[in-house]
Amino acid sequence: MPPRPAEPGCQFASDNVAGICPAAWEAIERANAGCVPSYGNDAWTARACELIREVFEHPAEVFFVFNGTAANSLALAALCQSYHAIVCHELAHVETDECGAPEFFSNGTKILLLPGAHAKLTPAGIAHAVERRADLHYPKPRVVSVTQASELSTVYSCAELADVQETCRRHGLRLHMDGARFANALAALDVPPRRITWEVGVDVLCLGGTKNGMGMGEAVVFFNRDLADEFEYRCKQAGQLASKMRHMAAAWVGLLEGGRWLDNARHANATAARLERELCGIPGVDVLGRRQANAVFVRFPGGVADGLRQAGWRFYDFIGSGGCRLMCSWATTDADIDALLADVRRLAGA
C-alpha cells in the first residue's frame, strides 16, 4: 500500500488523485535503464501495442497520448469532417469537461446532446437525433460517442451496445467509445474485451490508463484501421507525441501483463460497492443512481456534506444527479472507507 497521502481527505475526489500503482511503477523503473530509440520506436512501445492487440484479440492500430481529452478529441476529429455532428449524452465528458477540444480539433464539428437515463444513450434517442433533419442546413450526424463506464458509474451491457451498433449501422454512423474507465466497465460486466468493443461495432476506443493506475497516458485504439490513416500526424501536431515514449509505454506493459489492469479495476469497483452498501445503512443518507463501477453518488442529510468538507474531505457535487460523488480507485483502502463512514455517521447523528 502507498504511504499516507500528503493531503488526507482527497482520496474520494476522483480516481486520478491516486498515485501510480506498483505494477506500473516497477515497469517504468525497468524501462528507465539505458538509452533507447525515441518517439515510440522502442521495444517497450512495441510490447505495449502487442499487449493491447492481445487483450482485444484484434490487430488494432494503437497510439499513445498523454490524457483523455486529447485521446477523445483527436479520435473524434479522425472520425468526421467539420460539417458533421457528434451525438453524445448531455453528461458526456467530451461535452462537459474538455473545454471544447473535440470541436477545436475537428475544426468546428457540432456536438449534439441527448438525454438518457443513467447517463446512457438510447437507440431511439440516437435515431431521433439523426432523423429529425436530413437537409443540408443542419450538421450531418456522423459519429456516436458512448462513455463506458459512464459519467454516472453505470455500464452499457453487451445487449445495449449491440442495439447502439444496429442503430449506427442503419444510419451510417461511426461509433466512438470514451473508455477513461473502460477497465471498470469490463470488471463490472466480466466479459472478454472484444465483446464490448469491436464485436459491437466500436470503431475507436479511447482506453484509459491514468485512472487505472498509470501516472499519465491513454491509448487510442482503432479497430477500424482505415480511420487511423495519418493519425500519427494529428498526435504530433497536437503536441501529443511523447519523445520519451518508453516510460508511458512501460506503464501500459506493467498494467496489462498478468491482467493487473483488471485487478486494479476490480479493487476500485469492490471498494465502491462496499462504500455504497454501508452508506445505504445510515439513516437519512440516500444513495443515488445505479452504480456498477467505481463511483458512488449520494445525497447526505442537511449539513453533513459541509461537515465532511470542514473535516477535510474533498469530493465533487456537480456531476450529473446533484448528489455528491465519492470515487474509489486502485489505491482506496478499507481504512479510507472506515474513516469516511465514521465521519458520516458522526455528522448524521447515526
Ligand SMILES: *Cc1c(COP(=O)(O)O)cnc(C)c1O
Ligand atoms: C477523466 C475522464 C477523461 C479524461 O480526462 P483527462 O483529464 O483529459 O485525462 C475522459 N472521459 C471521462 C469519462 C473521464 O472521466
